[in-house]
Amino acid sequence: MLKRIMLGVICSVGSLMAQQTFVNPLFGGADPWVVRDEASKSYLWCFSENDLGIALYRSKNLTERGEKTVVWRAPKEGPYSQQIWAPELHFAEGRWHIYMAGSDGKNENHLAYVLRAKTDDVMGEYEVLGPMATGDGKDGRSPLVWAIDMTLLHHDQKLYALWSGWDRPGTDRQFLYIAPMKSATELSGPRVLICDHSEYPWERTEEGPHGRGLNEGPQVVQAHGRTFVFYSCAASWLPSYKLGMLEIVGKNPLDPKSWKKSVRPAFESVEHTYGVGHSCFVQSPDGREWWHIYHSKQSREPGWNRDVMIQPFTFDQSGMPQLGTPVKRGVPLPRPSGE
Structure with missing residues (x-):
């Protein structure tokens, strides 16, 4: 009888723990x-x-x-x-x-x-x-230039678009651009380059002198009176994919001097979880926690088979995001607060 009771208790505790935790990856997919x-x-x-x-x-x-x-x-x-x-x-x-x-x-x-x-x-x-008018010139249509990964930035009651684009037609170097918006469906000015990849080798597809610059997937985090933009860089098809970070430190987001780039990656691969990037960020159901959603590669071989991962992150005393390191697959984590 005692053994049956103990077994029942153990099963109940295990069931409760399963309800209070989850494991990564959530599911297969990319660009969450x-x-x-x-x-x-x-x-x-x-x-x-x-x-x-x-x-x-x-x-x-x-x-x-x-x-x-x-x-x-x-x-x-x-x-x-x-x-x-x-x-x-x-x-x-x-x-x-x-x-x-x-x-x-x-x-x-x-x-x-x-x-x-x-x-x-x-x-x-x-x-x-x-x-969208993602080219150069006053109307942004002179001509339209390759563009992907557009997102919105709400800043000081104004609306802006951020995206990854080529510097000119026919190239494959990806930079981050910003433009003001007339409405949610129309840009109102020419694009402005806010992030190239000339400073740090870790932003390129290969870290040697011939590595191609690739900055993409800008994502906004606004908290504690500060505005950050995380972006994916290096090669999405390799384990070296990672996140860089920008912060608005000036008054005008359309002024390249208003942006400050982190000298080190904000989030990068580790031995057990690699090819991490194309993130987004959201709060828990009760608003008490911040969560980082990203994809990671299923294999170290070149390719685009990926899974969706999530993990919490925090801010330090100055309000700087601390993303930590990628979590290991299959390890139970507490569910977001409020679930």
């Missing part, structure tokens, strides 16, 4: 994006649907992807019919918008597009507006 919707008290995940559409998932818990709805499918042909990459869902100006990169099947023709919800239903249909 998730946003907290306070109106529905849920998390909304946004992913490319086989590079030919966009799917949203809704869940009450950050550790679960939830119910899936394909909200947009690419046309069979045209400038945004293929290679739908890294969509992001944003609520701006009272409407839901999705920012994505799309092409006609040729990477060199990638441009940034915005989709707007046709109704108030975030899981409803979306219409394509764009492409």
Whole structure:
């Protein structure tokens, strides 16, 4: 009888621990994006649907992807019919918008597009507006220049777009740019370069003198009165993929001198978890914790098979984010506060 009681207690404790913890990876996938919707008290995940559409998932818990709805499918042909990459869902100006990169099947023709919800239903249909004016010149259309990974920056009651782009048509060097926005669907000025990759070898695909610069996936974190932009760099197909960090230290985000770059990577591979990058950041259900969502490679061999990982992070006394090191797969972690 005593053995049965003890066994029951052990099973109950094990079941309780399982309910209070989770393990990484959450699921297979790349370029994760998730946003907290306070109106529905849920998390909304946004992913490319086989590079030919966009799917949203809704869940009450950050550790679960939830119910899936394909909200947009690419046309069979045209400038945004293929290679739908890294969509992001944003609520701006009272409407839901999705920012994505799309092409006609040729990477060199990638441009940034915005989709707007046709109704108030975030899981409803979306219409394509764009492409965004990501070129040089006063109108940004002289001509349009390759652009991916567009995201929004709200700063001092003004709206800006951040993205990864080529410095000119026909090259494959990726830099980070910013431009002011007239609205959530239109830029109002030419792009401004805020992050190249000339300072530090760790930002390049290879750290030698011939390594190609590759900065992409800018993501905003605003807390404790400070604004940071994390970005992915090096080679997404190699274990060396990592995060760099910028901070706005001046008054005008359109002035390159207003940005300060960290001299060291903010988050990089370790022996057990590698190829980490293309992050986003969100708070726990009760707002007490910050969580870092990113992808990691499944293998050290070159390629793009990846999984989605999440882990908490903190800020030091000065308000500087401390992302720590990538967690090990299969290790139980406490669930986000409020789940």
